[in-house]
Amino acid sequence: MKPTLALRLLACVGYLVLLSPAALVLLISFSAGDFLTFPPPGFSTRWYVALAGNSVLMSALGTSAILAAVVAVVALLVGGPAAYAIARLEFPGRGVLAALLTAPLLLPTLVLGLALLLVLQPLGLAATWPGLVLGHCLVAIPFAVRIMTTAFAGVPKELEAAAWTLGATPFQAALRITLPNAAPGAIAAGVLTFLVSFDETVISLFLVGPRLTTLPVEMFRYAEHTTDPLIAALAMTLIAFAALMVLLVERLMGFSNAMGRE
Template sequence: MKAIRNICLTLLYLFLLAPIIVVFIVSFDTRQYLAFPPESWSFGSYTKVFANEAFIAAFGRSVVIGLVVGLVAVAIGMLLSMALVRYKFRGRDTIGFLVLAPFLVPSIVLAVGLMLVLSPMGLLDSYAGIMLAHLGITVPYTVRTITMSLMAVDRRIEEAAMVHGASPFTVFRRITLPLVSPGLIAGGVIAFLISFDEATISLFIVSIRTSTLPTEIYRYLEYSTDPQIAALSVVLILISVAVVVLVERLIGLRKAI
């Protein structure tokens, strides 16, 4: 039975990883179009990716936007989580539902709605506009992760600190924040990855001046389909894996999630 279970698990993993494996193999093809299996092998596509100025510039913009969105989303998520977990007030359930509502709405609907909201404000194709749009879809994740961390905090520790003379701000800074730090880090990483990888909403918000890497890839695919896209996909997968490994080494995935 154990052997059968191992075989089934191996087949399942192969099925799930098959698209990534195919992309990885195709990225080494020397032909100027996507095909499998490769006719010959080369690192030429990777060289072209790192020499593509449009991709490099869009990558830099995506990293900056993702970092800012991650930090702001964590700050907003912390404030909302504190309000929803620690205080009782009229409309708390409604606010909690509205915060998590983006989970229930398709991305294309959110994209159209955000475009209609940002357009009259003159924020289309601007860094402020794309960051606000990305905050709308990342804050629910930070609220979720930080709320779970807050609910696991023993309030008696905070109360003991206040009994011994610590101010509320000191308790928050010296006790609460360290205890919920796994949720903060997990929420920030998730927010960064979502912002970095978001394509549907970005296509409605940005244009040439503030194009992100996903939108730049989409524009590239309109005119060309060569192994360069597969090579870029492999690079992005490796970056995502590196981020996950970093979180695992710092705090552990189970503790973060």
């Protein structure tokens, strides 16, 4: 059934409402003024140049990129086997395992951040790389499990059965048949877990320190004390990067399929 004209108009209005803040930030990011004002007094790329020369933000950007890459790899290594077991194997407690792995998504990140701080501080892991990786993995692994479960479930079990009849062990069949066919889902899971870690702010606020901080935390601190359009230029750069990553996921397997929806 084709959508009616009224439904299309409502969809357009919805898109305008959702995209209008980004359009406002885009205009301000090219402002020639010294403060966050709208409309801008003029247009210039000076704040994008200033962004590239800001050593504090660039250092935090590098930290966040490395952290997100490590978290994405760990989430795939941990979530991939769990997703395979949930999607392909029959065993008691499979539903409980799936529920436990997605449980962190049900809790507010404020609660998770405080709990992580209380656990990691006595162990000396607060404001350290292992502590940040552990904290971000807590919210990234559920996404990896959800997406990889969908990817593995989409591979016909007959392919594995055919490999078994040809002499392959269950492990060999999973490694050489199921995993390559689920590779687009693995890439999508890696991209989205990277973005989840890269964008994580609340948990990071509890776990960072003066010598180890992430880009979202530095953005928060910068916006507290400075009112120039540089933060808008950074925001637009991150929006463009996230949009490209989402388009990659959509290209690989469809965003709705990646999130486990029909």
